[in-house]
Amino acid sequence: MNRLTAVSVAMLVAACAWGQDITPGRTLLADDFARFTEGSADLGRLPGAEASWGKRVPIINGEPMDNAIRAGGGALTVGYASGHAPFDTGVWVEGLNIADGVISLTVGPSHMADRCNNASISYRAHTGEAAAGSRQKGAYHVDLAGDWSGSRDVILRYGGDALAVGNVAEARDRAQAHRLSVAFRGDRHSVWVDGVKVIDYWEIDAGRAAAGFVGFGGWYSIGAFDDFTLSEAVAGVERRPSVPGADGPLFFQGRPFFPIGTYNPPDEDDLDEWVAAGCNTTVLGVAGESATPEQRAAGIRASADWAAKHEVAVIWFPGMDFYSSVDGKPTVTRPEDIPPKVALLHEMLAITASDPQTFGYCTFDEPENVLYPTYKDWxxxxxxxxxxxxxxxxxxxxxxxxxxxxxxxxxxxxxxxTTYKDLAPLYDVNFPNHYPTLKEHAPLRGNLYEVVLDAALAADAARETGRIGFVYMPGIFDLMPGRWRAATLRELRYTSFAPITQGVLGVVPWRLGYCSMSYRRAVVYPVMRELSRLRPWLLGEWCDGLVTSDRDDATVEYLRRLPKRVRLVENEEKTETVEADVVPDCSHCLRRRPDNTYLLLAVNNRREPLEVTFTLSGIDGLPDHAVDYIEYASVPMADGKLTDTLEPFAVRAYVIEVR
Incomplete structure (x- = not known):
C-alpha cells in the first residue's frame, strides 16, 4: 500500500518533462560514402576533415579480415565472420574525441537472409575499438535490435549494462532502412528512430560524461550503413525540480539522485567499505561559534575536498545555535538576534553555495523537542x-x-x-527519523511498523503543502546509551526499506558515529549494499497503481490502533491511540526502470509470517517468474499474480523482467 499512489501520474509527467529536447547544431563531421563508387576496404579520411576512419574487424589466423568492412556503391557494408572474434565489428572516427553531440546514421538493409542488420552507435568511448564495437566497456552504445517482437527494440547501454529501452514497432523488416539518431549532452541521452523519440534517459552515475571516441557497427550481422553525421549538441531548456511544489526525484550535480548514506562520514578504516556499499551522501558538521572564522572556513574546505575526492553529496549541518534564550531556556529567534546569525550563515554559504558537493543543509535537529518547554499556548x-x-x-x-x-x-x-505539515515552511525536503528498536522488545517483536506510519505522514505532509518530499533516517547505533538497542540486520533492512513503499526520496540512517566497526560491517553496510543495488529502479517511474495485494488492509489490532501523538522526548511519551488505516498488513510499491524491468518492493508489517498474493495489471509481456534481489530467489508468476510467504517484518525486492 502506497500513500502516494495519487501522485504517481504526476511523478511520471515530471520524469518526462525534465527538459526540452537536445537538438543538432553545427555539423562537425559527415560522410555519405558517395565517393565510393567502386568497392574499397580503405576508408581513408572523412570528407573535408582531418579525422579518418578506423576499423574493428575479425581476426583470422592472426590477420585482420580487412574486407569485412568495405565501402562501395555509395554506402558502407559492415560484416563479421562466423567463428572468428570479434563479432561486434564496426568503424570509429580516429582523430576526434567529443563529450556532447548528436549522431545520426542510416541503418540500411541486411545482407543476410535470416536476420536483420543489428546496428549500434557508440560514443564517449575510452578507445576507438570500444567505439567500433557493441557492449564494450567504457562506452555508451545504442543498439538497434533485430527482434522487435517485445519491448526492447532499441537499447541504450553503458558497456554491457542496459540502461534504457525503447519500443518502435511490432516487427522489423530486414530489408527496410531506418534512421537512427542519438543526442547526448551532460547526463541526458535521447534516441530517435525514423524521427520518433523512443528513449529519453538521464544518467544516474557520475564519471561518464567525459569526451571520447564515436563510431558505429553491427552485432553478429552483415548490413549496409549510410549518411553518417556528427553535430554539436544544442541544449534544450532544462530545469532542476528543487523548488517547493516540484515532484521528485532529487537532483545532485544535474543528475537524478537517490541519496543513500549515513549521518556522519566513515572513518579511514572503513571508508572503502562505506563507498563500496554504495553510500553517496553524508551529513557533515560545520565548526561552531567557538571556532574562529578561519578555522570554520578551513574545516568546510577540508570536508568539501574529502567529499569531492570520494564523489559524496554533502548535507551541511551548521554548527551554530539558531535559537534565542529566555530565562535560560531556548526559544524562537528574537528579531534582534537574527542579523548576527544570518551573518554566520552567510559566512558558511560563501564557501558551500558554490561548492559542487553541496546537496543540502540540515538546519535543525528536532526543534519541537528543544522548544516545546518554552511554548506558552500548548x-x-x-x-x-x-x-x-x-x-x-x-x-x-x-x-x-x-x-x-x-x-x-x-x-x-x-x-x-503531527508537526510535519505545519513545519513545512522550514523545509524543501523533510528529514524524519524514528527508532522503534527498544531494549524492552526482543528482535522482530517491537513496533517496527511505526516507520510506515511515520513515512506515510511525512508523504502526506509533503503532498498537502507542496514540498518536494522526504528523505528517511532510520536508526543505526550500538554504542548509544538510553532505552534503545541496536537494530538487527533484518530489523534495519525493514526500517530502511519500508519507508520506500510510502514514497521516500532517499535513505540516510542516523548515526554512524554511534556504530562500532563490527556493527557497521555486520549490519549497516550489508543493508546499504542492498539499497544501492536497487537504485536504478528507485529513480524510475512510479507505477504503484498497477499492483494490488490481498493484504492491503490491516487485519490485526496492533496495526488498526496507532499513536495519535508521540512527543519524542525520553520519559515523556504520553500516547493516545486512535483508529487508523495507514499501515496495512503488507506495504508495497512498484517502480519501472528505463530498461523496462519492474521492481515490486514489498514489506510485511506484521510480527507474524504472512502469505501474500500480488496482482499486477496493465503490463504486457509479464514473465513466468520474478527474482527477489534480497535473497536472489526465483518466485513463480502466473497470469500477473505472484504469491509468497513473508517472514515477520520481511522485505522482498522482486525484479520482474517483461518480454
Missing part, C-alpha cells in the same frame, strides 16, 4: 500551535539559505509526526 492548539510558532519564528533560516543557494535542499530533522 493547551490551545497543542502540536499544531507549537509547529506554527516555530515556523514563524525560525522562518528566517529557510529564506536565508534559499536566497543564497537556491538549488540546495533545506532539510531539517522534524521530530514529531
Amino acid at each position: 493547551d490551545q492548539k497543542k502540536d499544531q500551535g507549537l509547529a506554527e510558532w516555530i515556523a514563524e519564528g525560525m522562518g528566517w533560516t529557510f529564506s536565508t539559505l534559499k536566497q543564497t543557494d537556491p538549488d540546495a535542499y533545506v532539510m531539517p530533522i522534524v521530530a514529531w509526526w
Whole structure:
C-alpha cells in the first residue's frame, strides 16, 4: 500500500518533462560514402576533415579480415565472420574525441537472409575499438535490435549494462532502412528512430560524461550503413525540480539522485567499505561559534575536498545555535538576534553555495523537542500551535539559505509526526527519523511498523503543502546509551526499506558515529549494499497503481490502533491511540526502470509470517517468474499474480523482467 499512489501520474509527467529536447547544431563531421563508387576496404579520411576512419574487424589466423568492412556503391557494408572474434565489428572516427553531440546514421538493409542488420552507435568511448564495437566497456552504445517482437527494440547501454529501452514497432523488416539518431549532452541521452523519440534517459552515475571516441557497427550481422553525421549538441531548456511544489526525484550535480548514506562520514578504516556499499551522501558538521572564522572556513574546505575526492553529496549541518534564550531556556529567534546569525550563515554559504558537493543543509535537529518547554499556548492548539510558532519564528533560516543557494535542499530533522505539515515552511525536503528498536522488545517483536506510519505522514505532509518530499533516517547505533538497542540486520533492512513503499526520496540512517566497526560491517553496510543495488529502479517511474495485494488492509489490532501523538522526548511519551488505516498488513510499491524491468518492493508489517498474493495489471509481456534481489530467489508468476510467504517484518525486492 502506497500513500502516494495519487501522485504517481504526476511523478511520471515530471520524469518526462525534465527538459526540452537536445537538438543538432553545427555539423562537425559527415560522410555519405558517395565517393565510393567502386568497392574499397580503405576508408581513408572523412570528407573535408582531418579525422579518418578506423576499423574493428575479425581476426583470422592472426590477420585482420580487412574486407569485412568495405565501402562501395555509395554506402558502407559492415560484416563479421562466423567463428572468428570479434563479432561486434564496426568503424570509429580516429582523430576526434567529443563529450556532447548528436549522431545520426542510416541503418540500411541486411545482407543476410535470416536476420536483420543489428546496428549500434557508440560514443564517449575510452578507445576507438570500444567505439567500433557493441557492449564494450567504457562506452555508451545504442543498439538497434533485430527482434522487435517485445519491448526492447532499441537499447541504450553503458558497456554491457542496459540502461534504457525503447519500443518502435511490432516487427522489423530486414530489408527496410531506418534512421537512427542519438543526442547526448551532460547526463541526458535521447534516441530517435525514423524521427520518433523512443528513449529519453538521464544518467544516474557520475564519471561518464567525459569526451571520447564515436563510431558505429553491427552485432553478429552483415548490413549496409549510410549518411553518417556528427553535430554539436544544442541544449534544450532544462530545469532542476528543487523548488517547493516540484515532484521528485532529487537532483545532485544535474543528475537524478537517490541519496543513500549515513549521518556522519566513515572513518579511514572503513571508508572503502562505506563507498563500496554504495553510500553517496553524508551529513557533515560545520565548526561552531567557538571556532574562529578561519578555522570554520578551513574545516568546510577540508570536508568539501574529502567529499569531492570520494564523489559524496554533502548535507551541511551548521554548527551554530539558531535559537534565542529566555530565562535560560531556548526559544524562537528574537528579531534582534537574527542579523548576527544570518551573518554566520552567510559566512558558511560563501564557501558551500558554490561548492559542487553541496546537496543540502540540515538546519535543525528536532526543534519541537528543544522548544516545546518554552511554548506558552500548548493547551490551545497543542502540536499544531507549537509547529506554527516555530515556523514563524525560525522562518528566517529557510529564506536565508534559499536566497543564497537556491538549488540546495533545506532539510531539517522534524521530530514529531503531527508537526510535519505545519513545519513545512522550514523545509524543501523533510528529514524524519524514528527508532522503534527498544531494549524492552526482543528482535522482530517491537513496533517496527511505526516507520510506515511515520513515512506515510511525512508523504502526506509533503503532498498537502507542496514540498518536494522526504528523505528517511532510520536508526543505526550500538554504542548509544538510553532505552534503545541496536537494530538487527533484518530489523534495519525493514526500517530502511519500508519507508520506500510510502514514497521516500532517499535513505540516510542516523548515526554512524554511534556504530562500532563490527556493527557497521555486520549490519549497516550489508543493508546499504542492498539499497544501492536497487537504485536504478528507485529513480524510475512510479507505477504503484498497477499492483494490488490481498493484504492491503490491516487485519490485526496492533496495526488498526496507532499513536495519535508521540512527543519524542525520553520519559515523556504520553500516547493516545486512535483508529487508523495507514499501515496495512503488507506495504508495497512498484517502480519501472528505463530498461523496462519492474521492481515490486514489498514489506510485511506484521510480527507474524504472512502469505501474500500480488496482482499486477496493465503490463504486457509479464514473465513466468520474478527474482527477489534480497535473497536472489526465483518466485513463480502466473497470469500477473505472484504469491509468497513473508517472514515477520520481511522485505522482498522482486525484479520482474517483461518480454
